[in-house]
Amino acid sequence: GAGVSQSPRYKVAKRGQDVALRCDPISGHVSLFWYQQALGQGPEFLTYFQNEAQLDKSGLPSDRFFAERPEGSVSTLKIQRTQQEDSAVYLCASSGSGGRLIEQYFGPGTRLTVT
Amino acid sequence: AQSVTQPDIHITVSEGASLELRCNYSYGATPYLFWYVQSPGQGLQLLLKYFSGDTLVQGIKGFEAEFKRSQSSFNLRKPSVHWSDAAEYFCAVGTSGTYKYIFGTGTRLKVLA
Numbered sequence: 001g002a003g004v005s006q007s008p009r010y011k012v013a014k015r016g017q018d019v020a021l022r023c024d025p026i027s028g029h030v031s032l033f034w035y036q037q038a039l040g041q042g043p044e045f046l047t048y049f050q051n052e053a054q055l056d057k058s059g060l061p062s063d064r065f066f067a068e069r070p071e072g073s074v075s076t077l078k079i080q081r082t083q084q085e086d087s088a089v090y091l092c093a094s095s096g097s098g099g100r101l102i103e104q105y106f107g108p109g110t111r112l113t114v115t
Numbered sequence: 116a117q118s119v120t121q122p123d124i125h126i127t128v129s130e131g132a133s134l135e136l137r138c139n140y141s142y143g144a145t146p147y148l149f150w151y152v153q154s155p156g157q158g159l160q161l162l163l164k165y166f167s168g169d170t171l172v173q174g175i176k177g178f179e180a181e182f183k184r185s186q187s188s189f190n191l192r193k194p195s196v197h198w199s200d201a202a203e204y205f206c207a208v209g210t211s212g213t214y215k216y217i218f219g220t221g222t223r224l225k226v227l228a
Binding site for chain 2: 040041042048093
């Protein structure tokens with residue numbers, strides 16, 4: 001596609017519900033990243049995939065957070081038993097390189113509100 | 116520890132005035148530096164990047180930034196601001212051989228007509 005797309009754009013969940021956030025990276029991009037952006041803050045790294053391999057998940061805040069990219073393209077970030085502190089914008093980014101740091105292309109984000 | 120500081124949370128300028136947004140970083144290695152802009156409800160758009168070479172880099176939308184190693188700074192500038200520049204601006208740092216960005220907390224720019 002022309003850019004990184006994410007769905008849904010907005011998600012409201014009741015505390016305790018599970019949610020799944022989808023990211024479609026730029027076609028052919030090897031690297032995929034998830035970030036969490038709390039209100040008034042900059043994005044913070046969650047996890048990184050190179051193709052289907054999750055090479056770094058050090059930023060995931062708890063074991064309620066799980067990400068996958070089974071075929072090396074689309075990725076899903078799942079949050080189980082959502083808590084109010086999970087409310088944030090979740091950004092996905094992709095990059096054409098295989099690990100080397102070059103610019104990342106960001107999607108519009110999914111705004112998650114946990115009530 | 117790596118960090119990025121954007122000291123100004125909010126900046127207000129009049130349309131047509133010049134702009135400078137500050138960014139300071141703390142990093143042991145040679146940094147890769149980025150400026151991104153985020154409009155409401157939008158993702159991050161890359162304005163410019165510095166990897167090496169000329170310390171004054173030109174970006175899109177008339178923005179430029181200057182890398183000053185002695186000051187650990189990478190300030191963003193624009194000679195004449197347009198109303199459409201109102202947005203949030205993020206500075207980010209990374210390093211060769213890694214893939215992580217460290218972002219600052221952002222500066223929200225308001226433009227007065």
